[in-house]
Amino acid sequence: MGCCSVTQRHTGVDEVGPDEIELLELSGDHLGVWSLGESRLQLSVRSSRDDNQPPSCCTSVPQVEQRRNHAGVLWGKSREELHGRIFSQQPIRGWEGRPAHMYGEIIHSSLMCLHSKHSKEKREHFLVLFSFHLLLLSLDHTKQDFIYEGMLPLSGLSFHIIPMDNDSCQSPHMFEISSSMVHPKIFICPNAAELHTWMKHMKDRRHKSRTQPSSPSHCALSYLLPCDEHWKREELKKYLLHAPIWEWEGSPIQHMGPPDYVSVVHIINTHRQGLQERLMILFPQDILLLSVDNKQLNITYQGRLPRRGVRATEKSALPGRLEFELQGELMETLHVSCTCLEDYQNWIFHLQRA
Incomplete structure (x- = not known):
């Protein structure tokens, strides 16, 4: 007997339609999200924290490492606890698209900073690498909340390490991601080991996304x-x-x-x-x-x-x-x-x- 299916199936995780890609853009001193929805192009600007509250972003990269070493990865929680929170259907502010477990297992994640070339601002983000997608989450430390910023398919991304310029004051351990649909984003890792870990995992997963596409339904079953x-x-x-x-x-x-x-x-x-x-x-x-x-x-x-x-x-x-x-x-x-x-x-x- 054959396979009985009652709904139309995607042929792979890389067939991402307008409702499944969120494009990130920087607008002035704020982070914004370009959303391809009914109006095709809308900008929802994320306001920064209260002006009276000093930002906890990466003005100093060692602060991120200190938080990792002494209080877990984030908010005193281990990486496994944070993954469980993402998968457990707890509301992530502004989440769009399919449930997180539909994207498969989490390959790697870490706390790092998104650097703006224009404003020179550095804001903490939690990056999550799924089997074939990269999830970007910004942080609300006051409420200990994640804020959804985008889910990007790895197959269409380019990424490279930004070499250190000894004549400038730029932060070390930086990499950049970009694609034909995403403006370049620069991330600062807490140390060299984390930078190379991200490069290794993203190159490996991008290669597999192009050569061994996996059905979203398979990803869901394996995680459930x-x-x-x-x-x-x-x-x-x-x-x-x-x-x-x-x-x-x-x-x-x-x-x-x-x-x-x-x-x-x-x-x-x-x-x-x-x-x-x-x-x-x-x-x-x-x-x-x-x-x-x-x-x-x-x-x-x-x-x-x-x-x-x-x-x-x-x-x-x-x-x-x-x-x-x-x-x-x-x-x-x-x-x-x-x-x-x-x-x-x-x-x-x-x-x-x-």
Whole structure:
């Protein structure tokens, strides 16, 4: 059987339309965002901080390094905590386009400064490198908020290190990005090692974006698994209702109603040896079983069970042995093992209630 898809798919992450590219521009002493929307060209000027508050931007690059060393990467948080915040659907001021997890994994990120050639102003930014895109976030230190400034496809970007001029007072460790649609932007890294890390990662990801384009749906699935956080489960429910599913049988998945619960489980039945990893999704009338390949790129239909004809029997709630059985008159007994106590308790609750 073939692949069943209910929505039109992009062929790659580099097919970015007007609603998916935000172009950055400098306007006077302020940072602005050029947005290609309905009016095709609109400028939304980002005002700087309150005039009475001294800017915390990179007037001195060592200040950034000091903040990194003594208080985490930013606001006392580690890089992993900041990535989790970006992915966890917490509102990022001014965010536009697809959810962050649709852009794939985060390859690298760091705090650095955007330097204006005209005003000589330096303002702190948090740069995030996804699989094939570069995300620019400005900062509101008072509220500890990110402010969305743009998402740029790497395939169309050029970048190079700006050599140090011994006769000038320019900051060291600088690189510039530009493209046919983006005016040059100069960023100052806190040290030489960070500069070379960015150059290495961006060159590598740009090459891969041109030679190995990846579908946005694949990026989404790989980041949503394992679905071990609430927001991942909620996003996975939405994703599965529109994802291509191989070897699908029966009525379309959209006709099964809204999913009640989803988790990764391991199943043993009487005819097969060993554990089989499955995505188990609970619908109002059915229990759906799906498999995911090792690269987390493709989903395959494995079957569905009617909720009304299935009963769940608890076997073990001990740590490391969170097991129950699914039994029914027209099916063989399935031994189900959960990966965490929360999943076990939710499945027992849903399947044993009247």
